[in-house]
Amino acid sequence: MIVSFLSLAITGMSLKFSYTGWASFLARALGGFESAGYIHRVAAVTMFGIFITHIVDLIRRKRQEFGTWKAMLGGSHTMLPTREDWRDLVASVKWFLNRGPRPPFGRWTYWEKFDYFAVFWGVFIIGATGLMLWFSEFFTLFVPGWFINVATIIHSDEALLAVGFIFTVHFFNTHLRPEKFPMDLVIFTGYIPLDEFKEERPREYAELVKSGKLEDLFVVPYPSIVLRTVKIFGWTALSLGFAIIVMIIYAMVFAYQ
Amino acid sequence: MTLDFPRNIQIHPSSLSREVLTCLLLLFSSGLLTAQDKSECLSCHEEKTLTGTRGGKKVSLFVDQKKFESSIHGTLQCIDCHAALTGKEMPHEVPVAPVQCGACHDGEEKLQRESLHHKAVERGDKLAPTCATCHGNHEIVRAKDRNSPITPMKIPYLCGRCHQEGTKVSRDRNIPQHEILENFSESIHGEGLLRKGLIVAPSCISCHTPHFILPHTDARSSISRKNIASTCTQCHAEIESVHRKVIKGELWEKQANVLPACVDCHQPHKVRKVFYNQGMADADCMRCHQEPQIRASGDGRSLFVDQSSVSHSMHKKIACSQCHSEVNASRRRACETIKNKVDCASCHAEAGQQFQKSMHGILVEKKDPNGPTCKECHGTHAVGGRREPSSPIFPTNIPDLCAKCHQEGKKAAMRYTGSEHEIIKRYTESIHGKGLLKSGLTVTATCTDCHTAHSVQPQANDSSSVNPTNLPSTCGRCHHGIQEQFVNSVHAKKAGGIEKKLPVCNDCHTAHTIRRTDADGFRLEIMQKCGRCHEKIAATYFETYHGKVTQLGYTKTAKCYDCHGSHDILAVADPKSHLSHGNVVQTCQKCHTGANRRFAGYLTHATHHDPEKYPFLFWTFWGMTGLLVGTFFISGVHTLLWLPRAIRMKRERKQLNSEAAKPKSQESAKGR
Numbered sequence: 001m002i003v004s005f006l007s008l009a010i011t012g013m014s015l016k017f018s019y020t021g022w023a024s025f026l027a028r029a030l031g032g033f034e035s036a037g038y039i040h041r042v043a044a045v046t047m048f049g050i051f052i053t054h055i056v057d058l059i060r061r062k063r064q065e066f067g068t069w070k071a072m073l074g075g076s077h078t079m080l081p082t083r084e085d086w087r088d089l090v091a092s093v094k095w096f097l098n099r100g101p102r103p104p105f106g107r108w109t110y111w112e113k114f115d116y117f118a119v120f121w122g123v124f125i126i127g128a129t130g131l132m133l134w135f136s137e138f139f140t141l142f143v144p145g146w147f148i149n150v151a152t153i154i155h156s157d158e159a160l161l162a163v164g165f166i167f168t169v170h171f172f173n174t175h176l177r178p179e180k181f182p183m184d185l186v187i188f189t190g191y192i193p194l195d196e197f198k199e200e201r202p203r204e205y206a207e208l209v210k211s212g213k214l215e216d217l218f219v220v221p222y223p224s225i226v227l228r229t230v231k232i233f234g235w236t237a238l239s240l241g242f243a244i245i246v247m248i249i250y251a252m253v254f255a256y257q
Numbered sequence: 258m259t260l261d262f263p264r265n266i267q268i269h270p271s272s273l274s275r276e277v278l279t280c281l282l283l284l285f286s287s288g289l290l291t292a293q294d295k296s297e298c299l300s301c302h303e304e305k306t307l308t309g310t311r312g313g314k315k316v317s318l319f320v321d322q323k324k325f326e327s328s329i330h331g332t333l334q335c336i337d338c339h340a341a342l343t344g345k346e347m348p349h350e351v352p353v354a355p356v357q358c359g360a361c362h363d364g365e366e367k368l369q370r371e372s373l374h375h376k377a378v379e380r381g382d383k384l385a386p387t388c389a390t391c392h393g394n395h396e397i398v399r400a401k402d403r404n405s406p407i408t409p410m411k412i413p414y415l416c417g418r419c420h421q422e423g424t425k426v427s428r429d430r431n432i433p434q435h436e437i438l439e440n441f442s443e444s445i446h447g448e449g450l451l452r453k454g455l456i457v458a459p460s461c462i463s464c465h466t467p468h469f470i471l472p473h474t475d476a477r478s479s480i481s482r483k484n485i486a487s488t489c490t491q492c493h494a495e496i497e498s499v500h501r502k503v504i505k506g507e508l509w510e511k512q513a514n515v516l517p518a519c520v521d522c523h524q525p526h527k528v529r530k531v532f533y534n535q536g537m538a539d540a541d542c543m544r545c546h547q548e549p550q551i552r553a554s555g556d557g558r559s560l561f562v563d564q565s566s567v568s569h570s571m572h573k574k575i576a577c578s579q580c581h582s583e584v585n586a587s588r589r590r591a592c593e594t595i596k597n598k599v600d601c602a603s604c605h606a607e608a609g610q611q612f613q614k615s616m617h618g619i620l621v622e623k624k625d626p627n628g629p630t631c632k633e634c635h636g637t638h639a640v641g642g643r644r645e646p647s648s649p650i651f652p653t654n655i656p657d658l659c660a661k662c663h664q665e666g667k668k669a670a671m672r673y674t675g676s677e678h679e680i681i682k683r684y685t686e687s688i689h690g691k692g693l694l695k696s697g698l699t700v701t702a703t704c705t706d707c708h709t710a711h712s713v714q715p716q717a718n719d720s721s722s723v724n725p726t727n728l729p730s731t732c733g734r735c736h737h738g739i740q741e742q743f744v745n746s747v748h749a750k751k752a753g754g755i756e757k758k759l760p761v762c763n764d765c766h767t768a769h770t771i772r773r774t775d776a777d778g779f780r781l782e783i784m785q786k787c788g789r790c791h792e793k794i795a796a797t798y799f800e801t802y803h804g805k806v807t808q809l810g811y812t813k814t815a816k817c818y819d820c821h822g823s824h825d826i827l828a829v830a831d832p833k834s835h836l837s838h839g840n841v842v843q844t845c846q847k848c849h850t851g852a853n854r855r856f857a858g859y860l861t862h863a864t865h866h867d868p869e870k871y872p873f874l875f876w877t878f879w880g881m882t883g884l885l886v887g888t889f890f891i892s893g894v895h896t897l898l899w900l901p902r903a904i905r906m907k908r909e910r911k912q913l914n915s916e917a918a919k920p921k922s923q924e925s926a927k928g929r
Contacts, residue, residue, distance in 0.1 A: 018808035019799070027809040034813070096898035102906070111895075133802075136859070137851035145858025150877050152802065153865060157881035161888060169892040177899065178907040199910075 001050050002237050007043035009163045009244050011036040016156050017251035044130055051123045076207065077107045079117075085110040106203035111173050122162045129155035164248065167241035175238065183238065188230040189222055297347060298335040309351075325395045358388045368468040371477075384419065384426050391415055407467070409450065412460035413438060420461075440526040457492075464488055464525075480525070482518050489519045539564075541591055542577040542584075566639035579604075601631045611711035614720070627668045634658055650710070652699040656681060656690065659704045675716070683769040700735075707731055707768075723768070728761045742824040747831075757790060764789075765823075774823075780812040787817045797862040820844055820861065 014026040014036060030036040058072075066072035073080050089110050091103035108116075129151040132139045136148050175183045179199070186192050198205050208214040221227075301307060302320040309318045325331060336343045341354035359366025369375050369388075377385030391407060398405045406415050417438040419426040426432070434440075441447040441461070449458030464480055471478035479488045490496060545551060546562040553560055567573060578584045578591075582603065585594040602609020612618040612631070620628025634650060635641075641648025649658045660681040662669035670680075684690045684704070692701035707723055714721035722731045729749065733740025743749050748759050765786045766772075772779045784807065788795030798804040798817070806814040818826070820836060827834040835844045845852035863871050865878035 014809065015802075015805050018805040024809045027811070033806050033809050033811045093895075093898065096902045098902070137849055137853070137856055140853060140856040140858070143855070145855050146860050146863070146871075146873060149801070149860045149863045149871075149874055153874060153877045153881060157878070157885060161881075161885045164885070165888065165892065169889075169896055172896050172900070177903045179903060179910075 001047070002233075004043045004046040004050065005166070006237060006240050006244075007039055008047065009159070010240070011040040011043070012156070012159050013163065013244060013248060013251075016160070017248070017255075020247070020251045020255045022247050022250070041134065044127070044134075047123060048127060051127070076204075079108060079113055081110070081113055085113060104202040104206075106201060106207075115170055115173075118162070118165060122158060125158050126155055126162065129158070160248070163244060167245045171238065171241060183231065183234050185227065185230060185234065188234060189227070191219060191221070194218075295334050301348065320395050327398075328396050329399055330395075330397060356389075356394075358392075365468050368466070372468060372470040373472060374470055384430065386419065407462075409456040409458075409460050410454070412462055413441060413447065413451065416461040434526060437526050444527055459492060463491070480520075485518050485520055539577050542581075545590075562638055570638060570640045571642045571645075572638075572640055598630075599632075601635075608711045611709070615709075615711060615713045616715060617713055627662070627672065629662065633661075650705075652701070652703050653693055653697065655703040655705055656684060656694070677768055680769045687769060687771045688773055689771055702735060706734070723763075725758070725761045728763060732762045739824050746822075746824060746826045747828050748826060760790070777810075777812050780816050781807060781810065783816050783818060794862050797864045800864050801861055803861060815848060815861075819847065 010026060011030065014023040014030075015033070017023045018027075027033050027036050030039060062069060062072045066075070072078070084106070088103045088105060091100060092110075094100035095102045132151040133148065133155060140148065174180065174187075179196075192200070205214075208217070222230075299320065299322055302318060303322055305317075305319045307318040308315050310316070330338070338356045338358075338360075339353060340357065340360065342349050357366075359369075374386050378387060393406060400407050402408065403410075405411070418424070420432070421427065421438045422436050427435075427437075442451055446459045449455040450460055466479050469477075469479065471481075473480045473482070473485075475481060476483055478484060543562065543564060546560060547564065549559075549561045551560045552558065562577075572580070580599045580601070581592065581595055582600075583595040583597060584591040588594065600609075602612070613622070617629050621630055622628075636649060641650070643650045643652070645651055646653070648654065661667065663673075664670060664681045665679050670678075685694060689702045692698045693703055709722045712720070712722065714724075716723045716725075718724060719726065721727065729740050729743055733743075743762075748761075765783065766774075774780070784795050784798060784804070795817075799808055803814040803816075807816065822835045825835075829836045831837060832839060834840065841857045842852055842854055845857050849856065860871065860874075863874055865871065865874040868875040
């Protein structure tokens with residue numbers, strides 16, 4: 001997903017900001033606009049694949065772990081926003097302003113849920129408009145030609161939102177805030193140190209202690225070679241993300257035409 | 258053209274003796290009559306069978322009364338001419354004394370008595386002509402009558418009877434000219450008379466006179482060296498004022514002995530083919546100029562002439578004095594009378610006139626040392642043709658030739674204040690330059706093809722070949738098909754109310770850096786070219802897919818002319834336009850093979866900045882922008898508030914940890 005997203009971002013942004021020097025350099029480095037376009041489409045198909053895989057996985061989990069949608073979506077591990085999330089948000093802002101304690105987060109924090117639905121929404125919107133641009137000759141059998149122009153704007157601005165959000169807000173919330181800095185490896189390893197877990201998700205920790213399932217989840221850490229590889233990958237992705245942000249800011253602020 | 262002369266018509270050489278015999282026979286046949294009245298004579302001579310012998314040959318003595326009476330002498334009596342028979346009894350005795358035309362035509366007779374022809378008669382030359390040889394006898398009609406043998410059209414035939422190649426006269430008599438009639442018929446005079454029927458064109462008698470025919474060695478002759486000028490000026494009255502280089506007005510007549518006479522250059526009977534006594538004149542010049550050391554006394558420049566260079570040049574048949582025209586052959590140094598430089602225009606008049614109006618000519622006129630004269634480009638004695646590969650004006654040599662002055666840093670380039678620079682270098686890299694110099698295509702446009710050879714003028718001049726108004730036809734000389742399209746396009750027609758200057762060839766293709774239009778450079782720069790006038794439309798092009806890809810440096814997406822057409826560009830409203838309702842889908846299909854009517858509705862010049870023209874795009878854009886700004890604002894504030902608090906939290910925890918000083922747990926817990 002990271003590779004696919006970065007590829008889409010780099011190839012797409014080079015077209016969106018084609019008036020900049022870095023854009024034409026990138027297009028050339030990627031082997032020309034045709035091959036950049038090819039990369040973009042392959043990455044898009046990959047993204048669709050991931051999206052579908054996730055949906056299929058959700059259905060499988062519902063069947064194996066929860067039985068009903070209600071059980072899955074209504075439980076404490078739900079991705080859907082709940083009243084508690086709203087309370088957490090308000091409490092967080094208070095905490096930011098020194099007006100209260102940090103709220104005890106559960107399985108998913110409100111910003112994680114926001115990120116999740118941002119991607120969900122983004123894949124849907126960007127994917128749909130992207131298909132329209134890709135198969136414009138087919139789609140114009142049903143919609144007028146100017147729809148393609150509208151689709152272009154939506155596709156490109158929504159992508160800008162996605163890229164901009166992921167590489168700034170998401171990066172900070174997840175990796176760059178002091179307690180996580182420089183990187184939260186959980187996305188790659190699937191594991192979190194117990195101390196960190198206690199501090200980050202006290203509500204879930206309490207639940208696990210209460211139910212006595214905590215010890216079942218203990219694992220031996222990955223060997224350092226795996227961790228190093230994962231870090232290198234993570235750092236590459238982070239750097240690319242930052243580079244894209246720098247390029248976008250340059251294009252929008254200094255080279256806007 | 259060679260005149261097909263009727264060789265079968267031959268008048269008996271001695272018609273005088275025929276008349277004598279006529280009378281002789283009449284005398285014997287009717288001895289009782291007196292020869293006083295025409296009818297009396299005709300009583301015998303109207304007999305068609307009446308014959309006599311003359312010079313041992315049987316000849317007819319028949320006189321056709323009708324023809325005689327319709328002749329110019331029809332009202333006369335026989336004895337008015339045959340005066341010897343006056344009062345004589347019929348039939349009269351033979352031989353009868355010859356008719357004396359001079360009895361009436363005394364002026365002509367007086368002249369004729371001095372002529373070559375009469376002298377020959379006096380000598381008893383049997384080939385010598387008498388009056389009747391040319392004029393006939395009983396059937397003489399007015400000279401203006403088309404049937405007259407002396408009507409202008411017939412004179413060459415008349416004289417040709419004797420003076421044509423192959424006749425007895427031409428073979429047996431000492432006549433220095435040869436093939437007179439053939440040459441005449443090919444000359445400009447002969448052509449005028451015989452092919453164009455201009456009876457004012459000169460025939461033989463115009464120069465030789467009808468009766469006073471004398472050899473050119475006789476000072477009285479109309480064709481003598483002294484008189485030939487006045488003979489020719491009978492028609493060529495103003496020749497002196499136009500032949501100023503050779504004859505300088507009145508000098509010609511006053512000093513005909515030292516000046517060339519007409520026939521020195523214009524060979525008799527071959528006029529038009531200008532004739533010079535080349536060998537002799539050149540030899541005179543070369544006597545001095547073949548010396549390699551010969552130098553001008555003034556500036557010491559070499560005056561050596563390599564005759565072999567002349568003999569291989571375009572002017573190999575031209576004599577020195579034809580170009581160096583003010584020579585005086587009577588001087589020992591014939592050239593000492595030369596005052597002016599060679600004027601090529603005296604022969605190359607058209608080129609000369611063009612040159613005078615050209616920038617080069619104007620500079621020369623002003624005595625500007627930078628002004629090139631003929632020889633700067635064409636050379637001097639070795640002047641070569643433009644089909645001669647060694648010649649400086651051979652197509653592949655022209656860029657180098659012009660570069661001598663127009664290369665950057667050279668004198669013409671330094672004077673030049675316009676916008677074209679490095680022209681020679683750029684031309685060499687252009688498609689024309691490559692075609693000419695790399696591919697060796699001599700038909701490729703070189704400097705002179707666009708700027709002309711002799712009418713080189715600044716672009717701003719209306720008559721310049723590269724002036725915007727003339728440029729399409731200049732380029733069209735080779736690219737004719739393109740010109741045909743262009744002249745019907747919206748750029749060529751002054752469409753209603755357009756005050757702006759319309760583009761011509763060079764506005765898109767440039768002047769000296771012309772490239773292949775399928776090359777990347779041209780395809781990527783065309784938007785700037787079109788955009789110079791179509792500013793907004795070019796700017797909005799870059800807001801859509803085609804333009805964005807183009808900006809990345811790629812040529813495969815549609816450029817202006819892929820949709821609008823190039824030379825046949827028309828207003829979109831024109832049904833013939835590539836973008837008209839009827840043609841637009843087909844135009845899209847050139848690239849998008851599956852394009853349909855709605856596909857063609859894609860807005861290729863759409864902008865989201867124009868709420869009136871493109872409200873959907875405008876509101877979509879601002880909707881999206883609002884979403885972005887909103888999202889970033891909220892999450893940005895959230896993040897910025899979080900950051901300082903998180904830093905403090907980390908510090909607090911550190912403090913807490915150091916106070917507790919507990920060893921860190923080695924366990925891990927599952928996160929998800």
